Amino acid sequence: MPTLQQTIAQKFLDELKAGKVLDDAKVEAMRKLLQSDAKPKADDFVKVFTPDGGDVA
Amino acid sequence: MIKLESVHIEEVRGIRKLDVEFGEATFAVSGPNGSGKSGVIDAIEFGLTGQIGRLMGRGTKGLTIGEHGPHVDKVKFPDAAFVQLKIFIPSLGKSATITRNLSQPRKPKIEPATAEVLKVLAEIEDHPEITLSRREILRFILVEPAKRSEEIQTILKLEQIGQTRSVLNTAQNKLQAQLKTADALVTTRRETLLRHLQIGALKADDVLAAVNTRRKTLGLGAIAKLESDTKLDAELADAGKAPEFNKQSILRDLKAVTAAVAGLPVAAKASVTAILGVIAKIEGDPALLESLNRRALVEKGLDLVDGPECPLCDHPWADEAHLREHLNAKLAKSAEAGKLQEALLKAAGELGREATRLNAHLASMQKIAAAEADQPAVTAIDAWVKNLEKLKAQLGSFDGIMGLKARLNADWASTPATFGKRLETLTKAVEAKPDQSAAADARTFLTTAQLRLDDLREARRQQTAAAAASKTAKATYDTYCKVMETELNALYEDVQEDFSTFYKTINEGDEVTFTAKLTPSAGKLDFDVNFYERGLFPPAAFHSEGHQDGMGVCLYLALMKRLFGDQFTLALLDDVVMSVDTDHRKQFCKLLKTAFPNTQFIITTHDRAWAQQMKSAGLVTKRTSLAFHSWSVDTGPLVESNDEIWDDIAAALAKGKAEDAAGSLRRHLEYVSRQLADELGASVVFKADGNYELGELLPAVVGRLRELCGKAAAAAQSWGNAAAQKSAVELKDRLSAATGVSNVEQWAINQAVHYNEWANFGKKDFEPVVAAFKELINCFRCAECQSWLYVTPHGIPESMRCTCSAVTMNLNAKPK
Numbered sequence: 001m002p003t004l005q006q007t008i009a010q011k012f013l014d015e016l017k018a019g020k021v022l023d024d025a026k027v028e029a030m031r032k033l034l035q036s037d038a039k040p041k042a043d044d045f046v047k048v049f050t051p052d053g054g055d056v057a
Numbered sequence: 058m059i060k061l062e063s064v065h066i067e068e069v070r071g072i073r074k075l076d077v078e079f080g081e082a083t084f085a086v087s088g089p090n091g092s093g094k095s096g097v098i099d100a101i102e103f104g105l106t107g108q109i110g111r112l113m114g115r116g117t118k119g120l121t122i123g124e125h126g127p128h129v130d131k132v133k134f135p136d137a138a139f140v141q142l143k144i145f146i147p148s149l150g151k152s153a154t155i156t157r158n159l160s161q162p163r164k165p166k167i168e169p170a171t172a173e174v175l176k177v178l179a180e181i182e183d184h185p186e187i188t189l190s191r192r193e194i195l196r197f198i199l200v201e202p203a204k205r206s207e208e209i210q211t212i213l214k215l216e217q218i219g220q221t222r223s224v225l226n227t228a229q230n231k232l233q234a235q236l237k238t239a240d241a242l243v244t245t246r247r248e249t250l251l252r253h254l255q256i257g258a259l260k261a262d263d264v265l266a267a268v269n270t271r272r273k274t275l276g277l278g279a280i281a282k283l284e285s286d287t288k289l290d291a292e293l294a295d296a297g298k299a300p301e302f303n304k305q306s307i308l309r310d311l312k313a314v315t316a317a318v319a320g321l322p323v324a325a326k327a328s329v330t331a332i333l334g335v336i337a338k339i340e341g342d343p344a345l346l347e348s349l350n351r352r353a354l355v356e357k358g359l360d361l362v363d364g365p366e367c368p369l370c371d372h373p374w375a376d377e378a379h380l381r382e383h384l385n386a387k388l389a390k391s392a393e394a395g396k397l398q399e400a401l402l403k404a405a406g407e408l409g410r411e412a413t414r415l416n417a418h419l420a421s422m423q424k425i426a427a428a429e430a431d432q433p434a435v436t437a438i439d440a441w442v443k444n445l446e447k448l449k450a451q452l453g454s455f456d457g458i459m460g461l462k463a464r465l466n467a468d469w470a471s472t473p474a475t476f477g478k479r480l481e482t483l484t485k486a487v488e489a490k491p492d493q494s495a496a497a498d499a500r501t502f503l504t505t506a507q508l509r510l511d512d513l514r515e516a517r518r519q520q521t522a523a524a525a526a527s528k529t530a531k532a533t534y535d536t537y538c539k540v541m542e543t544e545l546n547a548l549y550e551d552v553q554e555d556f557s558t559f560y561k562t563i564n565e566g567d568e569v570t571f572t573a574k575l576t577p578s579a580g581k582l583d584f585d586v587n588f589y590e591r592g593l594f595p596p597a598a599f600h601s602e603g604h605q606d607g608m609g610v611c612l613y614l615a616l617m618k619r620l621f622g623d624q625f626t627l628a629l630l631d632d633v634v635m636s637v638d639t640d641h642r643k644q645f646c647k648l649l650k651t652a653f654p655n656t657q658f659i660i661t662t663h664d665r666a667w668a669q670q671m672k673s674a675g676l677v678t679k680r681t682s683l684a685f686h687s688w689s690v691d692t693g694p695l696v697e698s699n700d701e702i703w704d705d706i707a708a709a710l711a712k713g714k715a716e717d718a719a720g721s722l723r724r725h726l727e728y729v730s731r732q733l734a735d736e737l738g739a740s741v742v743f744k745a746d747g748n749y750e751l752g753e754l755l756p757a758v759v760g761r762l763r764e765l766c767g768k769a770a771a772a773a774q775s776w777g778n779a780a781a782q783k784s785a786v787e788l789k790d791r792l793s794a795a796t797g798v799s800n801v802e803q804w805a806i807n808q809a810v811h812y813n814e815w816a817n818f819g820k821k822d823f824e825p826v827v828a829a830f831k832e833l834i835n836c837f838r839c840a841e842c843q844s845w846l847y848v849t850p851h852g853i854p855e856s857m858r859c860t861c862s863a864v865t866m867n868l869n870a871k872p873k
Contacts, residue, residue, distance in 0.1 A: 003183045004544065004620060005217045012540045021532045030533075039220065039362075039377070045228035049529040051522050 009034045022048070058181060058624050059144045060657045061101065062152060068128040068138040069103065069159065070096035073693035077683060081145055083649070083658045085677045087668035088685030093694030094661035098631045099126075101659065104140035104155055106182050107162035121373060126159045129690065135160035146177050147626060153178070218541055220381060225537055229530040232523065234406065239523040241410050243516045245417040250509040252313055253306045253502075264289075268506060271499035289510060290503040303501035304493055307425050311484045314418045318480070321470045325411040329465050331404035335397055336462050348394035349455060355387050398455060405452040408469065412445045412452075415470060419445075422483070429486050434479045441473055548619055549575040555615035556608075560586075562648045563607050563641050603637045607645070610634060614653070629659045634667075642667050646674035666747065686724045695721065697728040706827055710820050719815035722827060723751055726812075726834070730754035733837055736847035737761045738854060751812055752804050759796055762837060763789060765848065765857050769866035776871050785866055788836065795833040799826075839864045 013031050016022045022030065029048045033040040060081040066072045071093045077084070086094045099109045103126065112120040127138035138159035145152050153174045157165040167178060247259055256263040261283040268289045269279040277292050317324075339346050354369070361368035362384070365377050374380040388395070419442050426434035448469070451457030464471060493501065553575045561571050570590055576583040585593035586608065588600065596605050610633050617625045634642055649658055660677075662668055668684060671677045684697040692705070702725045709718035727750070734741055734754055739761035741753055766789035773781035796802055804811045815823060837846055839859030846864060848854035857866045 004548070005221075008218055008541050008544050009221070011544065012537050015536050015540055016533065019532075019536065021529065021536055034221065040224055041360075042224050042227035042231055045225060045530070045533075046231055046526070049228065049232060049526045049533065051525045051529075 058148075058177060058621070058626055059105075059146050060626055061659065062143040062145050064097075064101060064104065064143070065141040066097070066100040067140075068131040069100045069126065069140055070109075071128065071688060071690075071693055072096045072100060073128060073691075075694065075696075079657070079659070080681060081657060082681045083656075083660070083677055085668050085671050085682040086659070086661045086685070087665060087682070088663065088694065089687070090663055092685035092688045094663070094685060095631050096694070098629050098659065098661060100140045101142065101629055103159075103162070104142040104157050104165075105178075107157060107165065122159065122162055123373070126162075128693070146174065148624075149173055149177070219385075222534075222537055222541060225530075225534045229527070229534045232527040232530045236520070236523040236527040237406070237410065238413070239516070239520040241413055243513070243520045245414055246509065246513040246516045248313075249310075249417070249421065250506070250513050252309050253303075253505055253509055255309070268503065271502045274495050274499040275503075285514070288507060290507040293500065293503055302428060302490075302493075303498060303505050304487060304490055305498065306502065306505055307487050308484070310421045310425065311480065311487065314422045315480060315484070317415060317418045318472060318476065321415070321468070321472060324415075325408045325469065328404045328408040328411070329469050332401060332408065332458060333462065333465055335401045335404070336459060336465075338397065339459070345394055345397070348391040349398055352388060352391050352394055352398060352455075355384050359384050359388075401455065401458055405458050409449045409452045412449050412470070416442055416445050422480070425487065426483055429483060431479075431483060431486070434483055437473060437475065437479055441471075441476065444471055548616070551619045552612070552615040555618055556611050559611040559614055559648055559652060560608060562652070563611065563637075563644045564604070565644055603641065606634055606637050607641060610645070611648075614648075618653075623655065625653070625656055627657050627659075631661050632663060634662075639666065639670065643670055643674060646671055646676040650674070650676055684728070686728060687720075689717075695724070697725070703827070703831055710824060710827070713820065715818055715820055715823050716816045718823060718827070719812075719818065722830060723812055723815065726755060726830060727751045729834055729837075730758050732845060733758045734761075736845050737765065737837075737857070738848050738851060755801055756804065758837075759792065759801055759833075762792055762846070763796075765854075765866070765868065766792065768868045769857060772867050772870045776867070778867075781866065784864075792833075792836045795829065795836050799829040799833045801830075801833065 009031075013027055013034075016030065017024065017027050026048050030045075033044050033048070061079040061084075062081055063076065063078045066075045066077075068074075075093075075097070077086075077097065086097050088094050095111065099111060103109050103122075107122075109122055109126055112122055112125055123135065124132060127135050131137045136158060139156060141154060141156045143152060143154050151169075151174070154168045155165050155178065156167075165178075167174060251257070251259060254264060254267045256267055265280055265283055272279060275293070280287060280289070280291070339349060358368050359381065362377060362380060365374045365380060366372065367374065367380060374383070419438050423435055423438040423442070426438060448461070448464070448471075451461055461469075492498075553573055556575075557571055557573045560573070561568060564571065568587075568589070570587065572587045572593075574583070574585045574593055576585070584596065586596050586600065588594050588598070591599075596608050600608070610630070613633075617628065634645060637645065649656070660671070665684075668682060672679065672682060685694040686697045687695050689695070695702075695705070702721060706718045706721050706725075709715075709721065730751060731749065731754060733739065734749075734757060737758065739754075739757045741749060741757045744753075766785050769785035770782050770789065773779075773785055815826065818826065838844065839846065839861060841863040842859055842861035844860035846857055846859055848857050848868070855867070855869050857868060858864055
């Protein structure tokens with residue numbers, strides 16, 4: 001039986017994917033952070049949110 | 058998830074050695090305060106999760122499982138302290154055994170250690186909320202609304218949800234700050250380019266007009282369109298090289314520096330005023346300062362937490378979650394200080410950006426000074442830039458800002474005294490240079506323009522990336538908050554309905570129209586209950602403490618049902634209905650039986666009457682209840698119905714502790730007498746407080762058995778049943794002999810043999826007393842099955858018998 005935290009985390013990831021807030025690779029990165037034994041730090045999330053390359057004309 | 062079959066406890070908390078057979082059924086453990094009941098709950102909780110809730114959380118500073126989990130005599134030998142639980146897993150149809158040692162709480166031995174069993178046990182570890190104590194349920198009844206959702210989240214160990222939200226919020230704030238910095242860089246670089254091009258706005262036409270004029274001077278083709286990769290110095294022989302000196306541009310740069318420095322007193326005035334205002338407030342309130350200082354330390358500590366040890370003092374906590382809970386609770390207490398801190402850091406951020414803008418001007422001036430070989434100016438500017446960087450660093454922390462009071466009151470920028478002179482000297486030096494030829498001016502203009510355009514484009518790229526990251530962070534944070542609130546709101550809605558139903562069950566006939574309302578809003582959770590249709594009020598407004606206790610348990614049960622559904626198969630309830638009265642407790646038994654028929658409850662209570670009530674209500678049986686009559690540090694809990702009592706008494710006498718032996722014998726006889734008075738229907742003078750002494754019970758019980766034996770003999774004789782008559786007479790004779798030896802009927806008239814004197818007997822005098830009462834008590838048992846004799850039916854007995862029917866004595870004489 002999943003904990004409420006796990007339920008919320010899964011629904012959160014599903015919403016991110018459905019709403020295209022993050023692409024699949026970044027949703028996967030979020031999933032790994034949330035499921036890791038080590039508690040994610042803010043900088044871990046900052047890395048996920050920062051665009052790859054970052055170069056937009 | 059699981060049910061408990063049995064537990065073996067050694068040297069854990071107040072328990073030396075104890076075996077309990079739960080048989081997967083609801084089980085009651087009763088006993089007076091301090092008899093070890095909660096120790097059983099602690100041991101079960103430890104066996105299942107490796108934690109002991111009573112040693113963690115608020116108010117448990119300094120308590121640890123390592124130091125306070127083992128029995129006090131075994132603290133230095135934690136290997137001797139362990140719990141072995143045998144569990145049944147309904148979903149697998151299998152049993153498993155968990156052995157967990159206090160010296161290694163995170164490394165239980167599990168048999169069988171199959172993947173499916175390990176998965177179930179890992180789930181249990183994730184759900185420590187199966188254990189509920191009174192101090193916990195009160196927290197979400199009697200707490201203010203702003204704290205209630207936190208309290209419910211705490212009791213359900215949901216702090217990870219809040220932590221995740223907090224970390225996402227921090228990431229969002231960091232990226233927002235980075236975006237502001239990127240915005241400032243774009244502004245600075247745009248201004249630098251505009252200043253060089255001598256245009257008012259960065260419009261393509263204006264840029265091209267300024268550029269193409271110079272290109273024409275050099276005989277280069279005009280640029281028709283300004284695109285993202287346009288090179289303003291295209292086709293120039295020096296294109297891409299570091300620009301040469303362009304006198305007019307440099308003079309404009311120096312003019313901009315002059316204007317910026319002149320404007321320093323006004324620049325960031327609002328930020329400086331705001332910071333000084335907060336500093337004044339803090340200095341005027343020492344308690345506020347202490348709160349803020351602690352806050353800074355706690356926030357830093359939270360950032361550094363990476364395991365169960367405190368990052369400051371290395372003090373080990375049971376686990377990281379509890380350390381974080383402790384630190385977050387400290388932060389929550391300083392909310393007002395937190396708001397001030399937020400205002401302070403915001404103003405400091407704005408002032409920091411002003412310093413960055415000033416540094417951008419100084420950087421361009423430093424390049425000019427270097428080109429002019431004005432080393433003293435270069436050195437002076439370098440020193441000032443470093444000073445401003447130091448200011449920015451100080452503005453990044455609470456302590457740093459507090460140390461800036463004097464600087465902010467004087468001149469936040471700390472403009473060097475000689476700076477004006479140096480700037481004037483440098484400007485004059487540049488002015489004195491010969492004007493460049495038109496060609497040289499055009500060439501250097503274009504190369505400088507291209508460089509500054511490249512800088513601006515790069516700044517824009519960074520700004521775009523920062524904006525995208527900030528937007529993504531905000532969208533992600535908002536998504537998390539939305540999902541979290543949706544789930545919690547759904548939880549509260551379902552819970553509210555079940556809570557009302559459960560509460561009405563407990564208060565049947567009393568509050569038939571009871572309703573409750575859980576209303577989450579903006580981080581709070583209002584909890585109001587209907588009071589006899591006079592309206593909705595907080596529980597503590599009009600409801601009694603007993604009703605509030607009942608509410609607490611009902612809310613807990615409703616939460617568990619919502620969270621676990623039909624997998625809610627085990628709950629440990631540690632004295633949770635202390636203030637609930639007899640009638641309502643009867644209804645509580647009904648609630649557990651009817652609403653949770655598949656849940657095994659392990660219930661502790663100090664109330665003997667309620668322990669009995671649970672049996673009467675059919676919630677537990679004699680087999681599924683355990684009564685402790687006392688506790689000592691040497692023995693741990695002493696079980697009332699324990700037949701090893703005679704061994705315990707002998708052991709105490711062997712050690713020369715006649716007083717202890719006397720106490721044990723008396724308590725055992727009191728327990729047995731109560732049982733027998735009930736089983737045989739003995740007549741005892743009624744006492745409203747129910748506190749019957751041994752002298753009131755045992756003589757009455759002895760008299761009753763004698764009476765019943767007499768009746769049985771007379772009845773057997775009337776039926777011509779010689780064998781039955783003989784049995785009844787033999788039992789009566791045996792009872793008389795045992796009564797005589799024990800002197801139980803002499804208590805009222807012979808002080809010397811009264812049980813109050815036992816404590817004064819020596820070993821030799823007391824041993825015969827023990828033997829006599831052992832024999833007396835055996836008169837009331839069946840020799841075959843060892844069960845107590847009882848009459849049936851209870852009201853007007855027709856027979857006296859035992860459980861196995863080896864003893865069956867008819868009490869009704871043959872009708873004449």
